[in-house]
Each structure stands twice: as structure tokens, then as C-alpha cells.
Amino acid sequence: MPENNTICQENIFSTFFKSHAKGLRNYLYYKFGNTEQAEDATQEAFIKLWQNCKDVPIEKAKSYIYTIATNNSLNAIAHNKVVLTYEKNNTLIDRTNENPEHILEQEQFESKLLKAINNINETQRIAFLMHRIDGKKYAEIASELNISVKAVEKRIHLALIELKKEIENFK
Numbered sequence: 001m002p003e004n005n006t007i008c009q010e011n012i013f014s015t016f017f018k019s020h021a022k023g024l025r026n027y028l029y030y031k032f033g034n035t036e037q038a039e040d041a042t043q044e045a046f047i048k049l050w051q052n053c054k055d056v057p058i059e060k061a062k063s064y065i066y067t068i069a070t071n072n073s074l075n076a077i078a079h080n081k082v083v084l085t086y087e088k089n090n091t092l093i094d095r096t097n098e099n100p101e102h103i104l105e106q107e108q109f110e111s112k113l114l115k116a117i118n119n120i121n122e123t124q125r126i127a128f129l130m131h132r133i134d135g136k137k138y139a140e141i142a143s144e145l146n147i148s149v150k151a152v153e154k155r156i157h158l159a160l161i162e163l164k165k166e167i168e169n170f171k
Contacts (some may be wrong), residue, residue, distance in 0.1 A: 007061050008053035020062060024069055032073050041076070044067035075118050078125065081133045082114060116166035117130055120159050127152050128159035 007013055021042055028038035045068040049056060056064050116126060127145065130136045131152075138156075142149045 006053065007049065007056060007058050009064070012058070013050060013053065016058075016061060020065065021046065024065055027044065027066070027071055028073055032077065037073055037076055041069040041072040071122055074126070078117065078129045078133070079114055081129065082117065085133055086110065097146050098154070112166065113163070116163050120162050124155045124159035124162070127155035131156055 007016060024045065025038050027116040028041050039114075042065075045065040048068050049061060049065050058091055117129070120128065127141055130141045130144070131138070134142075134143065138149050138152045141152045144154070
């Protein structure tokens with residue numbers, strides 16, 4: 001049973017949504033430049049807030065939705081980068097001679113890999129993708145994220161451990 005003045009109460013949630021949805025959507029649009037992505041991330045953030053309303057105090061709800069929406073947007077961008085890189089690297093491959101079973105396995109593996117990347121801790125994922133997708137050196141990543149090279153090494157190492165666990169579970 002919800003307590004008084006919690007975000008779990010429908011009328012309070014509705015008022016909160018009406019007063020923050022447009023601002024969040026605009027923030028995401030300005031930050032990432034994609035209207036559809038901003039709309040989707042905004043909706044997902046409010047859904048997540050509703051699902052976790054008992055764990056999110058009213059005074060932290062605004063920062064919660066902004067964090068969730070930003071992370072979802074970054075995940076979408078990272079996913080798109082992986083897809084684009086994959087497509088760019090595989091446009092020259094002639095798939096007509098490939099076994100359909102092999103193609104299916106490859107697609108399932110790619111899907112599992114993307115899901116595993118999305119499940120990595122945010123700080124690890126950002127460092128990992130900056131290194132693997134953008135091709136940045138550890139020192140460049142450290143400079144951009146304002147952390148030490150050792151911290152970058154640790155984040156990427158931990159990301160690889162998590163990915164390895166996910167991939168081993170797939171086999």
C-alpha cells in the first residue's frame with residue numbers, strides 16, 4: 001500500500017509526468033539530436049520510474065528519469081555504432097555462398113553480443129566502446145573521461161570479463 005505523497009500514487013506520478021516529460025524530451029533531443037530516440041528514451045524512463053516507484057523517493061525522481069533516459073540514449077547510440085561498424089566491415093562479404101544455418105548462428109551471436117554490451121556497467125561500457133568502436137587509445141579515453149589510464153585499463157578489463165561470461169553462457 002503506497003504511503004502518502006509517494007511517486008507510486010497515480011495522481012502524483014501523473015502530475016510529475018506532465019511537469020517533466022517535455023523538459024526531459026527536449027534535453028535528450030538537444031543532447032543527442034534525434035527526436036524519435038528522445039521520445040523513446042523519455043517514455044522508457046517514465047516506465048522505469050513507475051516500475052521502481054517504491055525505490056525512488058520523490059525528491060530523487062527527476063534525477064532518476066534523467067539518468068535512465070541518458071543511459072538509454074547512450075546505449076542506443078552505442079548499439080547503432082556497433083551495427084554501423086558491423087555493416088561497414090561486412091559489405092564486401094558475399095553471403096550467397098554461406099550456409100543459412102551459419103548465418104542464423106552469426107545473427108544470434110551478434111544479438112547476444114549487443115545485449116551483453118548493453119548489460120555492462122555504464123562506465124565500463126563507455127570505456128570499452130570508445131576503445132573498440134571508436135579506436136581510441138587508453139590515454140585518449142583517460143583524457144576525455146578525466147580519469148587515469150589505469151582506471152581505463154580496469155574498466156575495459158572488467159567489461160571484457162563480463163562479456164566473456166555472457167558469451168560463455170550463450171554456447
